Structure formats: C-alpha cells, structure tokens
Amino acid sequence: MSDHEQRTPVVLQGLSENDPHLQPASRNPAQVERVIAVCFVAGILCVAGFGACFWVNAKPWTLGATLGGGLSFLGIGLVAWGKYLMPQGPFVEERHVLANSQDDRDALAASIVQRGGGVVKRRKLLGGLLGGGLGIFGVVALFPLLRSLGPLPKQTLDHTDWRKGSYAVDITGRRVHVGDLAVGSIVTVFPEGTQNTDRGQAVDQTVLIRISNENFTTQKGRETWGPKGYLAYSKLCTHLGCPVGLYEQELQVLVCPCHQSTFNVLNGAIPEFGPAPRPLPQLPLYVDASGYLRAQDGYNQPVGPGFWERS
C-alpha cells in the first residue's frame, strides 16, 4: 500500500468523485471483491447452519462452531470491504479548539459567583438552614439504609454452637463413636443438630482426626483434650476462613487448599507455613459412658479469620 502512504491527507468534504483519495486501496478490486463474496457466502451458510443446529437441538459445540464461524466470516468480509474497497484517504479533519475565550470563562464564573453567590450571601440564615437540613437528612438517611441491610455483629463471631456435652456428629447426623475411626482417619464433625444448618456448616465445622489409640496431649494444659488419640480442631482456616480440608498423614499437618497455610496437628495446630497468623482452635473432647465423643466445652477463642473486635 505504499501508494496510500505517499498521498497527502486531504479534507473529505468537497472532493471530486474521481479524486484518488476516494478510490479503493486495493490494486485489484475485482479479485478482492470475489474473496469477500466467498467470505460472505461462507458466513451465510454458517449462520443458516446455526439455525438448523438449533432447530434439531444438535450438540452445543456445533451451535458455537456455526455461530462463531458465521460471525467471523461475515466480520472478516466486512472488515476487508472497509479496508480494501472503500475510500482510503487519508483524510484530515481539523480539531476545533474546545476551550473558550477568557471573557466567556469570566462571564460564567461571574454568573455563579455574583448572581448566585450574591443571593446566598444576602440570606445567610436561609442558606445555612437549608444546608443544615440537607446535611442532617444525608446522615440520617444512612441509618435505616445500613441497619436494614443486616444485623449488628454483636457477639456472633465470638462463639460457635459447640457447648459443654455437645455430641460430635458427622454430616449425616450420626454420632461419632470412639471405635469409629481407625488411626490416621479424619472426619468433619458438627455439634449435634447443626449439621444441616448454614451456621453449622460454615461456623461449627470441626475436623476430627485420630492419631493414635492413646490419650494425646497437644500442648501444656490440654492433657485431657485428646482422649483415645482423637483430636478436634476448628476447620476454619485462621487466614481467610476456607475449610482446612487437606490432611497429610505422614507429616501430621492440615493444609488449607486456598493459600497453603499449614498447621501442625501434633502441636496444637500452630501454623508452620503460609499466611495464617494463629493456630486452629482446639476443641476439648471426652468419651462419654456410652463411648460417644462429646465436647468438654466450646472453643476457648473465636474460630476463623481475624477481625477488629477479636480480643
């Protein structure tokens, strides 16, 4: 297209019909026209095929292929038509100065400052009252808007539904018996009654891991928390609250699949790696007379990610 580049840009309006700027860029328009016609025919066939595929309820990929092919062929043909067969110019257009003269600017400023400002200045009391009223309305309007959106957090984030004596049940609601888990097994448990609720699933979820057959102490002061080798930790990652769903038995770690925080199961689930700042809270367990696993008490701290009021 060196021809195109040699030409000087001209103004579009008032060109004579046979001006070279109005001629197509292509040196061989007839040939290009044939190619474009082929594109359009292919596009028409594809689009019609799309209708046919839809009609007979063909596989989704045939719908996409015919629609995509049709649009692409029609589009490529149209772009080629514009690029090779339409007036190629180049044309030039002047930019009009958007800025106005200083007088015009001053006139606008004057009408705001003098006419408008004068009115307000003369009636300071009215202006102040109106402004104050609107300001109060703006602030007051926020309250119902925000308060309707949801409840206040209060102590919701501080507690779970685990209570003294809560039975640990699995997701089907079956109580976990001390003989249920083999050493090295893991199951997600909930306080009985919450396994089907949103809150139970999202907040109370707890991993129950059996690491041995003997009572196990993870940290000082937790001597009775792991009866018969059962350890229970909150399943909510202390980083962002993802379920800590990966249990690596050989290394005895729990891994969060979201951001790879790793918690040491044998040592009170303190974070060994990754962005989690705190250990997973441990739930103190006991085995009752019938052999069921129950909670000695609720968690001694809020579970899950950090927040301002977390003391």
Next chain:
Amino acid sequence: MSVDVPVTKRTKRQAQGPYGSIGKVIDELDDRLGVAKGGRTFMDKIFPDHWSFMLGEIALYSFIILLVTGIFLTLYYIPSQALVTYHGAYLPLDGQRVTEAYASSVNLSFAVRGGLLMRQMHHWACDIFVGAIVVHMARVFFTGAFRKPRELNWSIGLTLLILAILNGFLGYSLPDDLVSGTGIRIAFSIVLSIPIAGSYVAFWLFGGNFPGTAILPRFFILHVLILPLIMIGLVGAHLFLLVRQKHTQFPGKGRTENNVVGSPMFPVFMAKTTGFLFVVGGVTALLGAFAQINPIWQYGPYVASRISYAVQPDMYMAFLDGALRVWPSWSFHSFGYTIPFEVFIPAIILPGIIFNLAFLWPALERKFTKDNALHNLLDRPSNRPKRTAAGVAILAFIVMLFFASSTDLLANFFHVSLEEVLIAMRVMILVVPLVTYPITYKICKELQLTKGGGKRKTPGIVTRSEEGEYASTPSPTYVDDVHSAPAPTEVPCYIYPAPEETEELGGTRVVDR
C-alpha cells in the same frame, strides 16, 4: 387530476429529489430536529488508523456480548439459596440436595437449548473484557494518551476496570458451586479484616454472618442491574468524551497537534468496526464452543464445610490471591483488639495503592514534568523512558503477583517444595520490578539512539561496478516515516497556536538510513 403526466416509478423518483426516499426522511427529520449539520459532521468524523486503537474496541464489543448473553442467562437463572433436590439432565448429581441457584445454573447448561454455549460465551467474554481493558489501558499509558486534556477519560476507564473486576467476581459467584462459594467465603473474610468497621460492613453486605441468606439475591441484582447500569453510563461517557475531544494520533505525515488524519466514520470506519464487532463475537462463540470454562457440574454444589483442591479465582482476581499467598502472617493483636494485617494489607491496602496510583498518575506526571500543555500527538514509548520503565515495572509487579496465585501448581509442576516456591515468589515480586525498571530504561535510551528506530526497513540496492566492486546504496525512506523530532517542551498548545513558521522549523526531518 393531471392526465398528461402519467404516474410512473420514474416520475415518483423525480418528485422526491436527487436523494430519493433517504433525502425525504432527512428533510422531515431536519424540519423537526435539525439533524443535518450535526449528522454530517458525525458521518465525516475522522478516525485515525492504528492497530493499537483496536484494543479498546475489543473491550467495548466484549461488553456488548456480555450484555446480550447475560440477558439470555437471566431468563433461566434463579437467585435463590433455597434447597431443592436435583433431578435433571446431569445424572451424577441426580438426587443431591443443592441450592436453586446451583440447580438452575446446571439446568441452563444442559436443559436449555444454547444455554451451555451462552454461559461459556458469557464467561469467556468477561475474561476477554477485563483483559482487553488492561491491554487498552497499557496502550494509553505507554503512548501518553492519558495526558491533558484526557485525564478525565483515563479516570473513567480506570473506574470501568475496577467495576469490571468487581462485577466479574459477583457473576462468578452466582452459580453457587464449590469453587465460587469458597471465593465468597474469602471475600467475607477480607471485608471482616477492615479495622473497626470490618465486622459491621461484612454483616451488612451479607445480611448476617457468613453465609447468611441474602448473598445470592443481592449479588444477582448488583450483577445484572446496578453495576451494568453504572457501567453502561460510564461507557457512554467514555465514548462521548472520545468524540468530543477527538482521537489522539501518532506523529506522521500531515499529522499535527491540531488535526486528525485517518478514515471517515461513514462508511469506512463503520464497516471496519462493525466487522470487528462480528469477529470479536465470532471468536467468543468459538471459544465458547471448543474451550470449556468453569464446569460447575464437576465442582459440585457449595457446601461450607467442603473444599476443592487447587482453588483459584478467575484470572482478573489472581493478583489479589497471589498477594494474599505471599504476604507474611503478620497479625497485630493488642489492647483487646486485632488488626488482621495478614489480610488487610495484601487484599485492601495493596490494590488501593495500585489503583490510586493509576488514578493520580496523570496529575503526578504533570507535576513532575511541569508539562501542562494539551497533547493530541502520541509518544513513542522509547521517547519517554522514565514513564515506560515505571509502567513496565508496575506491570511486572502485578504479573509476579499473578504467578504467585499459582504457588501450589508451580510446586507440583516443578516438583519442588511449596516453601521454596513461596520464598522464590516473595523475592521475585520485589526484585523483578526493581530489575525491569533499569533494563527498560536502558532499552528505551538505546532505541532513541537507533537511527530510524521503529521505522520500516527499506531495501538496500546492491550494485556491482564494472571493476567487480559491490556497493550498497539505501533506497529512499517511506514518506510516511518522516517524523517530527520529539521535543516535549516545544509541543504546540492548540489554545494558543504557535506562529506558522515554527511548523517548518519544528524539526521535521527525514530519517535517512
């Protein structure tokens, strides 16, 4: 009445004047609305031709595809968290208790004709939309198109990028599958991490503690109505400013600060751009047909106590996910209060800094270069080495964060420990931008010295003399490659046009090779 003039097609046509029925319509319209002058100006509006101006069009057209396919999806999607038992076309899920949102998303994929294609096109168009905005923004940045008088349009575009990312996240969350539900859980925890107000804001947004009952209906109305309305308004404003201020253009033959050289709106630009709309739609449809994206039936429904391996967000959220992965576990805890810095800094402060820097960049550049003139001619990136180097360094930083969101996949792929990958990413996120800055700066400086850098090569003509000696003479340069020398302080400001003769003296030179 008059019998001697027979009413034929020809006489009718003559009665309508030289422009036929179109002319008649224009007459009638102009009587009432006065459209002739403005309409002609619009038809004759000149668009400069450069391939890089097409990037914004990709964004615009994928937005249109999003609207069209999105309207289709709203007809079948149900934004409800009520539990139903799934009995549908996808047998592995048969009999499972799932939310209506999930069931309707699976149903519209399998039971509605064209539904799967529309869903996949919608998701692909979203990724293309955000990607095209970023690339378009990079073009505007590196060529200096954001400079005065276009700072406002830069801000509008940037707002559109943020809204696009936000709306992408909301839409991604709607099917209520296992992966997207985990994403919402993370979003809740991020809001929770804001000091003082965090728990209140999170409870208001979600209508209670996670998961609450309000998420899907609220996300739905935000995703399909409120944010799209705002975005349509902003896209309109973006295009209006573009028409009002006219396009920028690269320097070249006959191109000055005070004109635009290119093709007219009608018919040339209109044909090309409409064709391009079809091509973008076609490519999206082909992707939707052949490249599977977000197979929610494989992930399963969201259950808060379940999780999938290798959880990753869509590509436009990846830089945030990467930041969350590499930031150390520094939590502040004192006086009975907690500030979760391990979340607050990478997820809120960091994107805040990045986007605010982008918003302020035009003003910062004006301040530091003391260049307050109006600019309509674009920079070659190498002629602004500091800006280019800074842009490349910031991009490198974001790209590194992007890769950091795949630490687990990288560890698996290279068979190295997760810890090593994480430490390597932490180092690279800091070092790579610091290294790319001087390298880019140096490359720009070198490019400035290259004679005719960026210009097309002209053939050298090799001749052999009678004595048998070979000689090479360069052929003439393309006329279009004549360019005006960059002289930022001398760039004419078109409010106060410089005297005529400076145009000649202004340093136009032929680049000889």
